[in-house]
Amino acid sequence: MAAMPVLKKLENAGFEAYFVGGSVRDLLLGRHIHDIDIATSAYPEEVKEEFEKTIDTGIKHGTVTVLYNGGSYEITTFRTESGYQDFRRPDQVTFVQNLDEDLKRRDFTINALAMNTNGEIIDLFNGLKDLHNRVIRAVGNPEERFHEDALRMMRAVRFMSQLEFELEGETQKAIEDNHELLKKISIERVREEFVKMGIGPHSRQAFQIFLDTQLSEDVPDFAGKKDLLSIYPQLQFSPTLETSLWAVIIILLKIPNDNIGKFMRDWKNSNAMADAVERIVELFDLLASQAPTDYDLFKAGEATLLNTIDVAHILGQPISAEALVDRYDALPIKNSSDLIVDGRFLIKNGIEPGPKLGILLNSIREKVVEGELENSKAAIKQFIEEQN
């Protein structure tokens, strides 16, 4: 690890120092390491004395960011779990003088590993075994861990998705029993975990647990929605601008389906990338074979992160932006607020203001949502005339 000199510097100054948390986990899993956390016996002021460039990231929590040799490191004084407030992260923390106490307050066994300057792993909670068996398991008593910080319940499902791990039974049960605590957490923090869950490679399985444990009851707009998995496979496209770029290049180059794998390997793309790109090309093939409607183009755009006009071009059916705007009016709507007309339109077309107008407007809305009536002014006008 290029970060080793930072640990050594702290050790040479007479302090204990270890890599901890996600960086140790990701190192052992061979994953990309995106941030490096260091736990130390040194107090923030002492850390600052050892390094020239530091940022006071969270002095209250014992954290100083050190910039060293082109890298950036979050160095935090050993601390305990005491001081958690109302199921959220602690406002104040208690510093302690040993690593064990610090590891004990961490969320999951795979996140409670530490590594010293010799590259030795300190594993107090069988985190290595859980890494090997691909299990997310709370450190110690799961209830306690989730009471300390309820966001950890969302972290559990996002790690499942990101790392392609299973959730250990007791940990899952504690989430089922305590899911309501998630309501205490700010939506910004929940959203961050939700997005990581949704875009991870195991998102379908994680999403299932998110629904099963009823965590879904405690986030906006999901209450009572139990049967979402039937539509979820769409997200397995995992589109990114990068996957869509390769798909577009393959279509432009007219690479036959059998050769997509070879094309992707020629560019040294990963297998996962190749799979995702193949799915997108398949989607385009399917669309090209069946005279797509505007709605198909729109949905294909969503599935590929391309805009609808680009999708139409790729399929050899160029349309102008103006034409598209007109044609959009006729798209089926999902949300009643998307209805193209309102009460004024009905009055203009001969309906007297009053209760009958409200009832008619509601039935129009229902028919459009059900797809029985086109969401266009012409179709709705005709429908009104038929009712009179």
Ligand SMILES: Nc1ccn([C@@H]2O[C@H](COP(=O)(O)OP(=O)(O)OP(=O)(O)O)[C@@H](O)[C@H]2O)c(=O)n1
């Ligand atoms: N609610 C939380 C958040 C963090 N941690 C501990 O702090 C470490 C670092 O936190 P963070 O960077 O948020 O998560 P990572 O596990 O490093 O995951 P990521 O790869 O997303 O950074 C975690 O590994 C874990 O030991 C915790 O116990 N409880």
Ligand SMILES: [Mg+2]
């Ligand atoms: Mg991290």
